[in-house]
Amino acid sequence: MSTVIIGDIIGSRELVDRARAQRLIDGAVAKVEADAPGAERVLTPTVGDEVQGVYPGLAEALSALTLLRLALPDEVDLRFGVGVGPIGVVPSAAGGIAEGPGWWAARRAIDTLHAKQVRALPRARTWVAAADGAMDPLAVELANAYVWSRDELISTMSERTRRLAYGRCLGSTQAELAAQEGITQSGVSQALTAAGAAAVVEAFKQLRSVV
Template identity: 65%
Template structure:
């Protein structure tokens, strides 16, 4: 099922240089689009700090949000609301307007991320919500159980470790990553082992295999 994603920039109003942050986000989006093609409509800025995109399946949407989290440098973060439900467009003089239960669910999901961050789960960044008509509450709950653990691992990683995990998700060897970072292979191995990267990488591989 076509899966809508809504994203926003964490703390966008407090960023010291909003324009530079947007440029970094645009670069990360382009990198993820190239490394994980197949989006129905890739995440793109809509208004203010909000982005919207459409993906061919829930696993594809979750894999994309992971890569984007890993690709972003320190100081620029996004939250993601993923919807399960029908999507469509309402025609207007300015072009089609995204509409439908899937989009409403994605909006509810990103509101849930906001609430989780302000309570007991500060590392939360991604949530899935199902529209009532989709009859997919069990699928959303299973996805969220995975996402809570995944997001906490990624939130605790350093910028370098995120780059290493991104590379491992795409199949780069530890030797290749060490050469790219100018560090030893043992340093790469240690960074991956101590960050829980193995679980994140294996989870990504399961997502893209579906």
């Protein structure tokens, strides 16, 4: 059973420099994979404004997306459909085509997220869905409760605070982060506390503990 991710760029048609946006996304994806490797297939641009990737499990996928959301600069933002289920490859003259219930679930998840962003959850950036029989429905609901809360916190953080939270997720001390940012340790502490970053960091560590 795999966990697949389909992501798309929010407001891609309004971007002044689409090529720069793609470079920023590619750089953030590479940074996350270098700092916390775990993807079976790293998030890769496909067609238009989409990226797709594959992870061995839901914990790996959600922890990677936490880091990616923290790593992305203010200039670009993505939303993600996460699908759990079996996947396969259909041979074709142009090469293998990714196919299967896991991909269908991810597509359903991102379509659901589009609708919910318009109405009740404008700061949501992630949705989880599972193929029939691939996951306990309660577990899917719990996963979505987690990502809603995480996204709400991350979506209100400044770019600097996201960098600080990223560092804390990977074990950097507040003193180390202060030196990197050229601010005081108390400044780091205040920024993280005001943003509720401790909840994001601790949840990330819990996810990584089951990987």
